[in-house]
Amino acid sequence: MIALSRRQFICGGAAVAALATTPAIAASGIKNLPGGKTEVSLAANKVLADVGGVVELTIKKYGKIALVRTSKTSNGFAAYKLACPHEGVTVVQSNGGWKCPGPRGHGAEFGLNGSLKLGPANSPLKPLKITATSKAVTIA
Numbered sequence: 001m002i003a004l005s006r007r008q009f010i011c012g013g014a015a016v017a018a019l020a021t022t023p024a025i026a027a028s029g030i031k032n033l034p035g036g037k038t039e040v041s042l043a044a045n046k047v048l049a050d051v052g053g054v055v056e057l058t059i060k061k062y063g064k065i066a067l068v069r070t071s072k073t074s075n076g077f078a079a080y081k082l083a084c085p086h087e088g089v090t091v092v093q094s095n096g097g098w099k100c101p102g103p104r105g106h107g108a109e110f111g112l113n114g115s116l117k118l119g120p121a122n123s124p125l126k127p128l129k130i131t132a133t134s135k136a137v138t139i140a
């Protein structure tokens, strides 16, 4: 397994920020591991073979999250919570990234990598620590 550093996450995220996205689909091939980790099979989620591919899943300790293919490298993935950092509304895909929808949300926008593009939120979507192999991504 390969642990992603903060720098690798940010660099990979910056690269994917400019990419066209595919609509997120519900992840399959999800396995709960000891220690509260979650494994997502790459074979079961073919959309993650392509840079810009996105799946969504719900993890008990994080709520709804996105897993995104950020590059073709073996560790080229990013995962982050889909709760808006402003007041917690779940963001939805919009214009190649994410938007916090009304009426409860206030229109904050985020890049595909979770970066903040438009307030009133003042921080990015919360990134999650992952490790990746050629077969699966594990979310800590």
Ligand code: FES
Binding pocket: 084, 085, 086, 087, 088, 089, 100, 104, 105, 106, 107, 108, 119, 120, 121
């Ligand atoms: S809850 Fe998302 S912008 Fe306010």
